[in-house]
Amino acid sequence: VAVNLNDSIESAIKSPPVEKAANMSRRAVKIVRNSPERRPVVKGSPAHIKKIVSNLILNAIEGLAGIGRSTLEEKEAQKPGLIEINVGSEKLERALAGFENFTPGDYVYLEVKDNGPPVPLEDRDHAFEPFYGKKPGSGRGLELAIVELVAKEHGGGVGLASDVERTAFRVYLPRAQEVRTGAGGGNDISEYNGCGQKVLVVDDVDIQRKLASKMLKSLGYEPVSVASGEEAVEFIKTHDVDLVILDMIMDPGINGRETYEAILSIKPGQKAIIASGMAENEEVEKAQALGASHFVSKPYSLQDIAGAVHKALFPERE
Secondary structure, rough: OOHHHHHHHHHHOOOOOHHHHHHHHHOOOEEEEEEOOOOOOEEEOOHHHHHHHHHHHHHHHHOOOOOOOOOOOOHHHHOOOOEEEEEEEEEEEOOOOEEEEEEEEOEEEEEEEEEEOOHHHHHHHHHHOOOOOOOOOOOOOOHHHHHHHHHHHHHOOEEEEEEOEEEEEEEEEEEOOOOOOOOOOOOOHHOOOOOOOOOEEEEEOOOHHHHHHHHHHHHOOOEEEEOHHHHHHHHHHOOOOOOEEEEOOOOOOOHHHHHHHHHHHHHOOOOEEEEEEEOOOOHHHHHHOOOOOOOOEOOOHHHHHHHHHHHHOHHHHH
C-alpha cells in the first residue's frame, strides 16, 4: 500500500499514547515538523508505518526526561523539550548501517531529533535491543526494537546519531510510486476479495504475523496465525483451513518445506503459498513441487498478497 508519511506523522502526533506521554512529561514538549514534500510516499502497512513514527516520538519524549539516558539535571528539566521531525528523500546506492536486506533505489527518510540528554556512548550499540538500558516500568524498552523490526520488514533500516546537543534516529523506507484509484485507475483489488475463507499464517516474526493477518482481514478472509512450523502442524490436526501461508525460514524449528510436508501427511491436497524474505531457492522449489502454488517475496504489499492468495484459492478464475 502507498502510505503518505506526512499523514502518518500527523496521525501519530494526535494519537492518545503520544498526547498522554507529552502531557505527563517532566518537561514541556514542543513538536516541530519539517517536510519539504507534500506527498513523501512509502510502500508498506499504514498501521505499521504509524507505529514507527509514534514509537520514535515516544522514545524522544522519554529522552527529554532523561529516561534511559544520562541523569537529567533539575535546571535542564525547566527548559522546554524540543522534538524535531524531518522528512526527506535520498537515492541510496549502497546499504547504510541498520539495513538487513538492501536494494539500491529511492528512499524516504524519517528523522526524529530531541534536545534531551545524549545517549551514552556505551549504550549506542545497544539502542535497538529489547529491554536494554534503564527504562523503568512494564513493557518499556521495546519502542526502538519494534521500530527496527518494522523498518527491516518494510525493506528499510534505522540508525542512531547522538552528540552533546541532539539525539536523532533516522529511518529509511523504500519510496513507492503512488497509484491513484478511481476512474482510469489500475489499482482496484476488490476482485481479489475473499468471503470468509480461513487462512493460516505461519511465521516466526510477531510483527509479520500481525501485518499479514491485518491485510488478510481487510481482504475479507478469516486469518489465524502461529509462530512455528510445529505449531502449524498441531493446529492442522484439529482445524480445517482453506490456505496456509508459510514462511520458509523459522528459527529454531522446522522450515516451511518441512512444515508443508508434515501438513500434507495430515491433510493431503492442502493449499499453500510461500512467503519469504529470502530469494527463491531449492527448499522453495521443493515446497512448490509438493503443491505450494505461489512464492511471495517479503516485505509484500496488499496487492502482492491479495493476488497470490486469490490465485491459490481460485485457480479456475485466472
